[in-house]
Amino acid sequence: MKPSNARFISQEGEINLAVQKKYSRKDTGWRLFLKTIIARAYPRIIGQQREISWLLFDVVMPMLAVIAYVFVYRALNAPEEYIGFVVMGGAMTAFWMNILWSMSSQLYWEKEQGNLALYIMAPNSMMAILLGMALGGMLATATRAIAVTLLGSFMFGVTYEVTSYLQLFSVFMLAMVALYGMGMMMASAFLLFGREAWHMANLAQEPIFLASGFYFPIKSLPFWVAAGASIIPLTLGMDAMRQLIFPTGFQFGFMTVGLEITILAVMSVVFVVTAKYLLAYVEKIAVREGRVTESRR
Amino acid sequence: MQTSTSWRSFRMAAWLGWLIESNWTDPFLFAVYSIVKPLSGAAILVIMYGIISGGNFNTPLFPYIYLGNAFYIYVGAVMTGVSWAVVDDREHYKTLKYMYIAPIYIPVYLLGRGVARFITGSIAVFITIIAGVLFLKVPLHFADINWGLFLVTLIVGVVMLAMLGLLLAGVTLTVARHEGFIGEATAGALYIFSGAVFPLDVLPEWIRPVGYFMPTTYWLELLRRSLVGNVAQAFPTLANFTNMEILGILLGLSIFFGVVSVYVFRWCDSRARELGLIDRTTNY
Numbered sequence: 001m002k003p004s005n006a007r008f009i010s011q012e013g014e015i016n017l018a019v020q021k022k023y024s025r026k027d028t029g030w031r032l033f034l035k036t037i038i039a040r041a042y043p044r045i046i047g048q049q050r051e052i053s054w055l056l057f058d059v060v061m062p063m064l065a066v067i068a069y070v071f072v073y074r075a076l077n078a079p080e081e082y083i084g085f086v087v088m089g090g091a092m093t094a095f096w097m098n099i100l101w102s103m104s105s106q107l108y109w110e111k112e113q114g115n116l117a118l119y120i121m122a123p124n125s126m127m128a129i130l131l132g133m134a135l136g137g138m139l140a141t142a143t144r145a146i147a148v149t150l151l152g153s154f155m156f157g158v159t160y161e162v163t164s165y166l167q168l169f170s171v172f173m174l175a176m177v178a179l180y181g182m183g184m185m186m187a188s189a190f191l192l193f194g195r196e197a198w199h200m201a202n203l204a205q206e207p208i209f210l211a212s213g214f215y216f217p218i219k220s221l222p223f224w225v226a227a228g229a230s231i232i233p234l235t236l237g238m239d240a241m242r243q244l245i246f247p248t249g250f251q252f253g254f255m256t257v258g259l260e261i262t263i264l265a266v267m268s269v270v271f272v273v274t275a276k277y278l279l280a281y282v283e284k285i286a287v288r289e290g291r292v293t294e295s296r297r
Numbered sequence: 298m299q300t301s302t303s304w305r306s307f308r309m310a311a312w313l314g315w316l317i318e319s320n321w322t323d324p325f326l327f328a329v330y331s332i333v334k335p336l337s338g339a340a341i342l343v344i345m346y347g348i349i350s351g352g353n354f355n356t357p358l359f360p361y362i363y364l365g366n367a368f369y370i371y372v373g374a375v376m377t378g379v380s381w382a383v384v385d386d387r388e389h390y391k392t393l394k395y396m397y398i399a400p401i402y403i404p405v406y407l408l409g410r411g412v413a414r415f416i417t418g419s420i421a422v423f424i425t426i427i428a429g430v431l432f433l434k435v436p437l438h439f440a441d442i443n444w445g446l447f448l449v450t451l452i453v454g455v456v457m458l459a460m461l462g463l464l465l466a467g468v469t470l471t472v473a474r475h476e477g478f479i480g481e482a483t484a485g486a487l488y489i490f491s492g493a494v495f496p497l498d499v500l501p502e503w504i505r506p507v508g509y510f511m512p513t514t515y516w517l518e519l520l521r522r523s524l525v526g527n528v529a530q531a532f533p534t535l536a537n538f539t540n541m542e543i544l545g546i547l548l549g550l551s552i553f554f555g556v557v558s559v560y561v562f563r564w565c566d567s568r569a570r571e572l573g574l575i576d577r578t579t580n581y
Contacts, residue, residue: 069345
C-alpha cells in the first residue's frame, strides 16, 4: 500500500537529488570569484549583441565624428596619414566612452536602480564584479572599435603597414588592461557622487579627446601637457599604435614604442591594484555615510 | 490679470529647466563645466588646423572653421535641450504625466525647457568666440559687424533649432530605446551636412544636396558673413548668393521645417497618448 504522503516523499527525494547535483554546489573562493566575473561580463558580451540597435548607435555615433574630422583634414589638404589617425582615434573613442559610461558611471546607476546594495550584500567580491564589467566591456567595445575601423578605412581608403604585430598586440592589450584598471578606479570614485556623476562623465569627453590626442599626434602638444595626458593609458597606447601601424607614424611619436610599452605595463599593475584598495575604501565610506542606497537627482 | 496659458507654460518651463541645469553643483564647478567643454571641442579643431597649416591662422579657412564650430554649439544645445526634456521628465523625474494634466501647453512647455540649454549654450558660444579673438586672432572687429543681420539671423536660427528640437521631442515620446541619443545623433549628422567646420564643397558631389537642404547651412553662413564679412565669402559654396537671398532661403526652410515639426509632434503626441507612452518608464 502506498503511504499517503508518497507525493511529498517523492518531492523531497527530488529536492535531495537536486541539492546533490553537480551545479548545485555552493562555490566559494576563486571559483566564486571567477563565476562572478563571468556572470557580470555575460550581459555585456552576449546581451549587448542581442540589441542590434545598440551596436548600430555605438558604431554610428563615433563614425559621425570621424567623418567630420576627416573632412576637416581634407579641407586643410592634410597628408593622408592624418585621415588614418582620425579613423584610429574614432575607433578608440569607443573604449573611452565605455570607460566613462559603462564603467565609471555604472555603480552610480546601480545605486540609482537599487542594485548596488544587493551587490554588496551578495557573498561575492565587488572586485570580481568590477573585473567582470571590465572584461565584458572590453570585449563588447572591441567589436564596435573594429567596426568603426573597418568602416572608416573602407570609406576613406585608409591603408595600414604594421611593422611589428607582437608589439602592436602588446601595446593594445596593455593599454586595455591599464585603461580598464583606471575605469575600475573611477567606478569606485563615482560611487561617492550624487547627481554630479552624469555631468562629470560628460565633462570628461572633449577635454580627454583633446589632451590624449585622439585625432592628432600628441607630439603636437607642449611636452608637459602631453606628459600629463599620458596618465590616460589611451594616450600612450594610441601614440605607440600610430608608430606601429602607419608607415610614417614614427615621425609623430611622443616616445619610443619600447618606453611606452614599459610605462603601460607599469600603469596596468598600478591601476588594477589601486582599484582594489580604492574600492574597499570607498565601499567603507559609502556604507558608513549611508550612500549605498541613496538616490539623489 | 490672467497671463496666457502659453506664456505661463513657457515661463515656468524655462525657470524649471534652468533650475535643473544649474542646480547640480556649486556655481564655480558649474562655470568650469560650462567653459571647459566647449573650449576643448574648439581646441581640437584649432590644434588640427595649427598642425597642418604650420601655425598660420591668417587664412580665411580658420575663422570659417572656428566661428562655424562656435555657433554650432547652439545646434546641439537647443535641439537636445528641447528633446531631452521628454527623457528627463518621463524617465528620471517621472513627472511628464503630471505635466500633461496640468493647465499648460505641452509643446510650449517643451520649448521652454530648452531655454536653459540656450542660455548655457550662449555662454559657451560667447566664451569660445572671445577666446578666439583674444588668443587666436580671429579677425572679428566689433565695428565691422553687421549687427542687424547678426541679430536677425541668430533669432531666426534659434527659433528654427527650437522647432527642430520639438520634432525630435515628438519622436522621443514614441521610442523606448536610445531616446537619449536622438538629439545627439541628429546634431552629429547636421555637423557634417551644414558646412559647420568645412565648406560643403569638400563633401562628395552626390551628397552635397543634403547640405543645401539643411537650414543650418544658411544660418551658419549668414552668421559668418555678419561677423567677418569678406572672409566668409571667400568660399565658393554660397558665394553666388547675396545676404538677403541667403536670409530668404533660411526663412523659407525654417518655416518649412517649423510646419513639419508641428505636424510631426502632434502626430507623435497623439500616438503616445493612444499607446500609453506618456508615463512609461523603461530604465533604459
